[in-house]
Amino acid sequence: VKVVESGGGSVQAGGSLGLSCVVFADTYSHYCMGWFHQVPGSERLRVADWHRDGNIRVADSVKGRFTVSKDKGKNTLSLQMNSLEPEDSGTYYCAIDRACWVYCKGDYCPLLDGYWGQGTQVNVTS
DSSP states (O other): OEEEEEEOEEEETTOOEEEEEEEEOTTGGGSEEEEEEEOTTSOOEEEEEEOTTSOEEEOTTTTTTEEEEEOTTSSEEEEEEOSOOGGGOEEEEEEEETTOSTTOBTTBOOOSSEEEOOOEEEEEEO
16 A cells, blocks of 8 residues: 655745645555644644545634545545645645544544555745
8 A cells, every 4th residue: 555645845825735645555445535734743633534425524724725625436635725824834644544533633633544645845935
């Protein structure tokens, strides 16, 4: 199983970036997919996730600015980030979880049965 992110980079505040995640797995349809954000010294927190039943959840902190979309029948999850703020800087990870992050506490969602991507950097300058 392999989870591969692409996109990211540097942008000025107010700008936009798009991230893409591709899952290489024979059983990718068994997993939920999600995007997580981490800054040094802090927990990795959920930004948005897609459930196998088609439901999408977006963190309150990015609601209205970030949009997640899943290619129907495919193994790709995209994150469109608009109106970026310096606080959005950090590493963005894509992950898949067969347990669909059932034990979340707020946006802290331990990965129970899945995989992380290697992460991609986002830098928003003021």
